[in-house]
Amino acid sequence: MDSPNARKESKPRLLELVNTLQTQIQSVQEYLTETNQRDPSFVGTETPTDYDGIDDTRGAALENLLELQELLMTPREILVAQTPSNLISRHIIVRHDIAQLVPVTSDESNSISYSEEGPSRTYESLAEATGIPVKLLRRIIRHAMTHRIFYEPKPGHVAHTKASRVLAEDAKMRDYLGTMTDEVWQATVRVGDAMDRWPDARGVEETAYWLAHGKTMQESLESSPEMLARYNNAMGAMSNDRSFSIEHVVRGYDWAALGKATVVDIGGGVGTVSKELAKTFPQLDLVVQDRQEVVDQAIASADRMEQIRFMAHDIFEEQPVKDAAVYIIRRVLMEKTDKECVDFLKASVSALKPGAVILIQDPMVPDPGTCPMWQERKFRESDVAAFALVNFYPREQEEWQDIFRQAGSGYEYKGVTMAPNSNTAFVEAIWRG
Numbered sequence: 527m528d529s530p531n532a533r534k535e536s537k538p539r540l541l542e543l544v545n546t547l548q549t550q551i552q553s554v555q556e557y558l559t560e561t562n563q564r565d566p567s568f569v570g571t572e573t574p575t576d577y578d579g580i581d582d583t584r585g586a587a588l589e590n591l592l593e594l595q596e597l598l599m600t601p602r603e604i605l606v607a608q609t610p611s612n613l614i615s616r617h618i619i620v621r622h623d624i625a626q627l628v629p630v631t632s633d634e635s636n637s638i639s640y641s642e643e644g645p646s647r648t649y650e651s652l653a654e655a656t657g658i659p660v661k662l663l664r665r666i667i668r669h670a671m672t673h674r675i676f677y678e679p680k681p682g683h684v685a686h687t688k689a690s691r692v693l694a695e696d697a698k699m700r701d702y703l704g705t706m707t708d709e710v711w712q713a714t715v716r717v718g719d720a721m722d723r724w725p726d727a728r729g730v731e732e733t734a735y736w737l738a739h740g741k742t743m744q745e746s747l748e749s750s751p752e753m754l755a756r757y758n759n760a761m762g763a764m765s766n767d768r769s770f771s772i773e774h775v776v777r778g779y780d781w782a783a784l785g786k787a788t789v790v791d792i793g794g795g796v797g798t799v800s801k802e803l804a805k806t807f808p809q810l811d812l813v814v815q816d817r818q819e820v821v822d823q824a825i826a827s828a829d830r831m832e833q834i835r836f837m838a839h840d841i842f843e844e845q846p847v848k849d850a851a852v853y854i855i856r857r858v859l860m861e862k863t864d865k866e867c868v869d870f871l872k873a874s875v876s877a878l879k880p881g882a883v884i885l886i887q888d889p890m891v892p893d894p895g896t897c898p899m900w901q902e903r904k905f906r907e908s909d910v911a912a913f914a915l916v917n918f919y920p921r922e923q924e925e926w927q928d929i930f931r932q933a934g935s936g937y938e939y940k941g942v943t944m945a946p947n948s949n950t951a952f953v954e955a956i957w958r959g
């Protein structure tokens with residue numbers, strides 16, 4: 527324990543945080559100046575601020591700011607800070623395409639008014655366009671404004687902030703929020719009921735999602751091509767987020783060392799990961815496998831690449847692509863029971879040549895204190911959401927080891943490694959035959 531004298535000498539925590547922040551923010555500001563960027567602001571929609579070259583300092587500053595902000599809050603304020611109503615305005619904005627109705631540039635429709643800050647649209651004109659009574663619409667949009675989505679450049683006018691502009695221009699981001707507010711949100715409020723009903727729940731049927739929607743998430747997606755397309759876009763929107771980032775796949779394995787080789791992306795969706803691998807490692811031949819309806823969607827999409835072949839394949843059927851160097855399966859086994867994981871591995875055996883690698887990427891929350899709180903909070907939010915949706919249980923080292931042991935003695939289990947700065951774990955095994 528510190529001696530009373532040592533304690534006297536150390537700076538009070540609030541001041542220590544402010545001093546550290548002063549230095550960090552100075553560096554961020556210098557970076558913005560060096561890269562000719564405007565001051566960050568919630569007024570107007572100039573291109574989103576790019577912090578890429580200073581991301582570590584920005585992350586450290588966010589961590590200090592979070593601590594500072596929450597140290598300045600009372601315990602009551604902490605308890606009520608997040609409320610279920612936080613999502614209401616986002617839900618309505620996405621449902622009624624409100625972001626697209628607000629002009630981004632000055633040359634759009636004539637219901638626009640121009641001010642120094644840029645184009646805007648009145649609540650009355652938005653009410654007419656959406657059919658929502660103006661008083662209600664104003665309440666909802668003003669709620670969003672407190673979350674920095676839109677602002678009022680002058681009374682009665684709605685204009686874009688950077689965040690609302692992203693929503694207006696990025697269909698994938700709208701699909702992400704649509705999936706969150708139409709699908710995930712409803713499930714999260716049934717978690718307590720699901721835990722009461724199935725205390726030892728396993729598998730995708732004994733879930734809060736099932737209680738909320740009367741079917742599994744997969745059944746929902748299979749029943750509606752629109753919902754499936756929206757879900758796949760939502761996954762794409764999150765591919766840049768640190769927690770889901772494809773960067774962890776691209777950098778987390780020595781793909782270059784494979785030379786000219788075949789990589790099979792099992793349950794690869796519409797090929798988001800394979801497209802990134804294909805761009806960075808042109809020597810790889812990639813095969814993306816998924817359910818027929820997902821493959822159809824991928825093939826219909828405009829950005830197909832020569833290097834990637836799509837193939838309908840059920841992960842529990844015998845693997846048809848023989849002799850590939852790596853079989854990667856990302857964010858698929860997290861939804862499967864242990865027995866299903868074993869079945870999948872057994873179904874792969876006949877295709878594997880000695881030395882072939884099975885690479886599983888699944889979410890796993892880092893241990894407390896090993897990453898900044900602002901990141902851990904995000905990771906734990908997606909962890910409990912995955913529990914609500916598909917009954918996801920992060921598997922420990924020993925559980926994976928046991929799964930590979932049951933799948934056959936030919937698998938040499940290498941272990942689980944966390945990708946740095948992420949909630950992503952790689953599980954690796956090599957087929958020895």
Ligand SMILES: C[S@@+](CC[C@H](N)C(=O)[O-])C[C@H]1O[C@@H](n2cnc3c(N)ncnc32)[C@H](O)[C@@H]1O
Pocket residue numbers: 761792793794795796798799815816817820839840841842855856857858
């Ligand atoms: C969460 S998404 C992950 C997609 C992709 N791997 C990624 O990381 O972006 C899970 C994917 O697994 C696919 N999937 C689930 N069960 C499957 C099965 N039995 N056979 C084939 N694909 C399956 C789903 O269709 C979906 O595309």
